[in-house]
Amino acid sequence: MIKAESDLKFHQTKSFQERTKKTITLAFLLLGSILLLMPLWWMISTSLKSPEEIMQHPPTFIPESFRFSNYIEAWQTGPFARWGLNTLFIAIVTTIGSVLVNSYVAYGFAKIHFKGRNTLFVIVLATMLIPSFVTLVPQYMLFSKLGWVNTYLPLIIPAFAGSAFYIFLLRQFMMTIPDEYIEAARMDGASHLRIWWHIMLPLTKPALITVALFSFNAAWNDLLSPLLYLNDENLYTLQLGLQTFKGSVQVQWHYLMSMSVMILLPTVILFFFFQRYFMEGTNVSSGTKG
């Protein structure tokens, strides 16, 4: 009797506690969301303001009048259409390259038994620990000796040599696919090349989409390689164009912000359409690395 009563009390306080805990969590999350989204709101709002309004103190949160003309004017300050097409070209070629090459290499590590496979795979993992800046200087010397400076080759060719992280990610995914599929196909006389192309690629589609998204995003947002290798303004990418745009004119925040909105837009759209793949890419790596 007494025990039942105390049990009841225990449960009541428990559920009360649970509810306050949930309320506090929710309040935190809401506050955090507002803080995280505010920069994006700020960017859009600034992009629509007049230069005078941007300089106002204290600043306004909602533009007094929406100057959509900022976008058109900003676009016309430089050859952004050309730079956009350049960037798109590089991003698409490197994306195709990294999807095909990394999955090809990953198939080797996941499904073919060969001498030294484990050692070599450890080397793949170890290369992830080499800071990319360490190889930047010697790579530049190599590419300049080859006469590749001021071409897209230094930006594109490395994507066709595979990347440790994507190889790892795809290999982990392929390990979950039963070997029986491959064996059955081998029995029918299929070569590994055909198995990779006809069986493995379709089966690993989710992981391939993740790799495609990551590498497209990386190419789209890369500043370092274009900055290093491209001198001719006609070859510039959007990131490089935007960076020089800052230096060429006195800082015009309304133009800079409207260009920034336009450059971030593809990433945001991709993110909302393929959110699941973005998040899973991070998860695959964590599940196994943990």
Next chain:
Amino acid sequence: MQQSIMEEKTGTAPKTTEKKKPAKSAVSSRRFWQITSKSKAGKMDNLSGYLFISPWLIGLLFLTAGPLLFSLYVSFTDYNITSQMNFVGLDNYKRMFTMDDLFWTSLWNTLYFVLFSIPLTTAGAVFIAVLLNQKIKGMKFFRTIYYLPAVLSGVAVYFLWMQMLSPSTGLVNTVLGWVGIEGPSWLFDPAWTKPALIFMKLWSVGGGMLLYLARLQSISTALYEAADLDGANSIHKFFYITLPMITPIIFFDVITSTIYAFQIFQEAYVMTENGDGGPGNSLLFYNLHMWKNAFEMFDMGYASSMAWFLFVFIMILTVFNLKIGKKWVYYEGGDNK
């Protein structure tokens, strides 16, 4: 011919043998097909194996290992793209340690950034992951919002933060003003430039958050239920269950993000005037200094020695991290070596 061998082989041997190791199936097939020797079957797989990993192997030789070793050699010369390579012994290293004050400045700036940004972003990611792991309606929506900033990067994001951090008209100081804090001049004040960048990094903490969230979701609820019975409160549960269970992820996250943080460059290049390292060289990070030596002064010999110092430094740091990791990382299942 090969095809028929394959058919016969698996027809006689149970399927599972092939799954484990090729040697096993090769041995079993040898008994029935004397002609297909073990070595031949092994060779077949070796050849296609190497063919498949060849793009990576070529990349390793020509884009990573080769350049790395070449730059070790260059670091002992006075090479500047156009000149001959004259061997100068340890001169570059001597200059780095004894004559180049900016080398020490850049190393200090980078260490400062790493030492503050790594603990803050790690703690932030864990905190947000714990919040997002609660069972509350609309959690999916929150996860999206918290992750979104992590996928945004590049020059546009740096511009946005330059705008927001502008001392009198920026968003950050306006918000600080609401709570009665007079904000600093951020990117214009040598004492505040690095905190400004660390602050910016905290915005995209959602990338790390996902790693922790995945782990948190795999922790057995039985552990928490047992703790409930013992009358543990939320704080106990966090420190005695949650935290030990996520130490492997923290370990991995700290190692990789430390290496990554050492490479800070683009932020400093874009967010300072002409990429010059900011007021009082306060944003002259190691890589920016290396970049200037290599690609503005074309002093490849010196830049290579800087690259090698960084390489060795990070390797030592990583080994150190791996060693002390053994002391505090908890592995479930007791295989804690």
